[in-house]
Amino acid sequence: MSKRQLLLVSTSKIHGQGYMAYLRDELRTFFRNVNTVTFVPFARPGGISHDEYTQIARDGFAPAGIDIKGVHEGNYLENIINAEAIFVGGGNTFVLTKTMHEEGLLDPIRKRVSEGMPYMGSSAGTNLAGLTVGTTNDMPIVWPPSLEALQLIDFNINPHYLDPDPDSKHMGETRETRIKEFHHFNEQLVLGLREGSWLNIQGEEITLKGTHHARLFRKGRKPEELAPGVITRLL
């Protein structure tokens, strides 16, 4: 996958800012050779329509000088084959994954990414870039035929990674507990990406960007904090 260009972000907005506002410079750089990004709205946050969601993306990308076209505006497959770049937005990972499988869009996207088409994912769209979507935080409100994801990277991501709250009296599992449970049944690395962090991947070079460390979980090992910068050797 030496031609891959991936921008995998934990969240579409950080507290107190508009959609994609904190990422504006990164969007300009990552999509510098792209006029129009094809937006995949299938994760439908809050159950909104594809048109409504595409308008949110359009408004968020406009300040970075990037046009947005909805993948649902016309034929899905043709729009992917002809896309300059793709952005898969956040929402419910199960709704997204079910639609991607049912519409047969995983292989076409893999092929385009392997040829060098830039892929951006946010939240559920970042889950979708991993080996499986088995480290999503979402509720299984629909049932996809499989948890298989795009496998553009050879690990899983947990977006919106949240540190345990030492003052919490809630007995539900912490995120770290959940990922440790994941490793009782799965082998792959899991990278916990905190809100405001993202990965910029150019071929084999993986760079952690943003202001936070990321938390790396490996089966049978203690979790490790990774500082922003090139982290290729660990992944």
Added chain:
Amino acid sequence: MSKRQLLLVSTSKIHGQGYMAYLRDELRTFFRNVNTVTFVPFARPGGISHDEYTQIARDGFAPAGIDIKGVHEGNYLENIINAEAIFVGGGNTFVLTKTMHEEGLLDPIRKRVSEGMPYMGSSAGTNLAGLTVGTTNDMPIVWPPSLEALQLIDFNINPHYLDPDPDSKHMGETRETRIKEFHHFNEQLVLGLREGSWLNIQGEEITLKGTHHARLFRKGRKPEELAPGVITRLL
């Protein structure tokens, strides 16, 4: 299902107390005609073994004067057919559901409950009593063949229900947002059971117990707070 006897609890422990300690009186009453409860450890919290988990249940039930036998101690199906009562413990709902489907245990448990055998669930075991496990909070660390649950009640439960934190700067979805998304794709009622709350169901009479209100979500309606007491008419 007029003979059903169900005890559906949100959590196995509340902050600062041991396993089942807050429920001791309720256990004594609910299991008053039972000497030995057959424990289903398949949800494996933290990935622990069936033996380890059964020991935790045994230690938690002993002060209430109730013996515990692991369903895995011998033949699953025989142990269910011969059980005086069943308790399905919490952990990962997907791990639990996958095992229940693969071992063919849903129908035998339904039959026993319809005949009047007491069923208790905690957390994942409470999810399993609903129509589907589609309102679990857990991570899909394994892939069950379906989300179909025991359907001992004709609604879904969201255990460990958590109110939005007004001070949170985290952008991940709140529980209420997730359940509203659920209702874009599903019809059934969802009852959010806060930690320390439980349902005691005798035939058609459903009683909310514990110190908290529960939050009822109906498709297309505003959520409603239900006070402890008999709530049959709403469900």
